[in-house]
Amino acid sequence: MRRVVVVVLDGLRRDLIDEVRTPSLAQFARRSQSFAAHSSVFPSATRVVSASFATGCTPARHELQGNTLALLEDGRLVYHDAGHPEFLQHKRRVTGRSLAVPTLAERVAPHGGMILFSNVSPGAAYAHDPDGHGHVYHRAGSFAPGRRRLEGAQALSVGQHSAGEIAMTSRFIDEVLLERRPPLAILWMGEPDATQHIRPLGSPDHLAALRQADANAARVFEAVDRLRDRGEETLLIACSDHGHQTVSRVIDVEAELVAAGLKDSRALGDVVTPTSGTSSLIYVHPDCAAKVDAIAAFLGSRDWVDRVIAGTQLASIGLAPHHGLALAISLKSDEEPNPFGVRGRSCEARPAPGKATHLNCGQHGGLARYEQAPFLMLDGPGFIGGTVAGAPTSPLDIAPTILAHLRIPAEGMDGRALQG
Numbered sequence: 001m002r003r004v005v006v007v008v009l010d011g012l013r014r015d016l017i018d019e020v021r022t023p024s025l026a027q028f029a030r031r032s033q034s035f036a037a038h039s040s041v042f043p044s045a046t047r048v049v050s051a052s053f054a055t056g057c058t059p060a061r062h063e064l065q066g067n068t069l070a071l072l073e074d075g076r077l078v079y080h081d082a083g084h085p086e087f088l089q090h091k092r093r094v095t096g097r098s099l100a101v102p103t104l105a106e107r108v109a110p111h112g113g114m115i116l117f118s119n120v121s122p123g124a125a126y127a128h129d130p131d132g133h134g135h136v137y138h139r140a141g142s143f144a145p146g147r148r149r150l151e152g153a154q155a156l157s158v159g160q161h162s163a164g165e166i167a168m169t170s171r172f173i174d175e176v177l178l179e180r181r182p183p184l185a186i187l188w189m190g191e192p193d194a195t196q197h198i199r200p201l202g203s204p205d206h207l208a209a210l211r212q213a214d215a216n217a218a219r220v221f222e223a224v225d226r227l228r229d230r231g232e233e234t235l236l237i238a239c240s241d242h243g244h245q246t247v248s249r250v251i252d253v254e255a256e257l258v259a260a261g262l263k264d265s266r267a268l269g270d271v272v273t274p275t276s277g278t279s280s281l282i283y284v285h286p287d288c289a290a291k292v293d294a295i296a297a298f299l300g301s302r303d304w305v306d307r308v309i310a311g312t313q314l315a316s317i318g319l320a321p322h323h324g325l326a327l328a329i330s331l332k333s334d335e336e337p338n339p340f341g342v343r344g345r346s347c348e349a350r351p352a353p354g355k356a357t358h359l360n361c362g363q364h365g366g367l368a369r370y371e372q373a374p375f376l377m378l379d380g381p382g383f384i385g386g387t388v389a390g391a392p393t394s395p396l397d398i399a400p401t402i403l404a405h406l407r408i409p410a411e412g413m414d415g416r417a418l419q420g
C-alpha cells in the first residue's frame, strides 16, 4: 500500500531549524531531502497557503486570495474574514463555488480518501475540503464525507495550546496512522505559529513552543517508521506554510487612505483594504475605478510600503483581479535583528476592529525574506536522504508530489511533482 503522511509545523521559518532549537527536525533533515529555496505564496498566510496546498494552484485560480478579502455581492464590496468556519460555504452561495478548482480531498476520495487534523483557524482547516470529500477534524467542527458533522468523541475537541497539540498528535498517530490508515493523512499543527504571534521570536516562550512542536513531529516520524516496518511504501513530508517577521510598526492602511482623500470614509465600500498581516489587498469598487492610479501612486510613496503590485502585475504574484481586487501591497521590511537576535522586521497592517495587532511579536503575509522562507523536507521514494535541493519550490508543488506518489493524475495544477 502506498501512502502519504504530511506533518505541518505552522509558521516555522527554516533558519530556526537546528540541533538546539529543533533537534528532531535537524535529525530528520539528515534522512530526508531538504529544499533550500522553498517559498510561500502571496499573501504568505495560512488560509491562502492551505488552499494552494490543497489544490496545487495559485490563489488566482483557487480564489481564496487573502486571509481576509472582499466579495462583490449584489453590487457591493463586502469584507470577509476567511478564517470564519462558514466563509467558503458563504462564497459558494454567493459565487456558485467554494474553491474554484478541485482539492486533494476530492482527487484522493475514489482511492481511499484524505484525513486531516488541524489546529489552526477554522477557515484554514476547511479550505482543504470545503465540499466534503474527505474527513476534516477541527475544534470548530469535524466532518466526514458529505460534510456530515461528527459528534461527541468522534469529533476533535482540542484547544490551541500545548496540551491540545500533544493530544491531537497522539490521536492522529493512534487512530489515523496506525488504525484507519488512509492513503493521505495530514497533521497541521498550530505551533509554532500561535506562540510566535504573541511572543517575541527567539524568546524563551517561543523556544519552548519550538521544542514542543519538534517533539510532536518526532512522534509522527517514529510512527511512520513502524508503518514502513510493515512494508508500507510511505512518503513522509514535513513542512511549514510560511515564516514570520518581527512587527516593528503597525499601520492603519484604511485610515491613511481616508486621510489622503482616496477613500470617502471608513463606512463606505468604495475602497476596501482587507489585511493578511504584513500585506494588504486593495479592492476598489468598479464605480470608483478612476481612483486606482492615484491610490497606487500614494501607496508607492509611503515609507511603510515595500512593493505595490497593480493591475496586470497581479498575475506575477499569483493573484487575479477577482471581485474588484485592484492592488496588493507588501509592507516595509528590513533585515534588522529583534532583541533576541532573530533577523527580519516588517510593518503590520492594522486588522479589522477587535482583532489583535502584534508589535514586537511575529507576523507574516507579505513578500519579505523570512516570512517567505518556510521549510520543506521529503523522505521516501524519489527523494535522496541527506541532500539539499536548490531549485525554487513552493506550496503549489506539494499536491502534485503527493498525487505522484499515490499514482493519481494531477492534471490542471500549477505546481509540479518534486520526485526525481
Ligand SMILES: [Zn+2]
Residues within 6 Å of the ligand: 010, 011, 045, 046, 193, 241, 242
Ligand atoms: Zn500559518
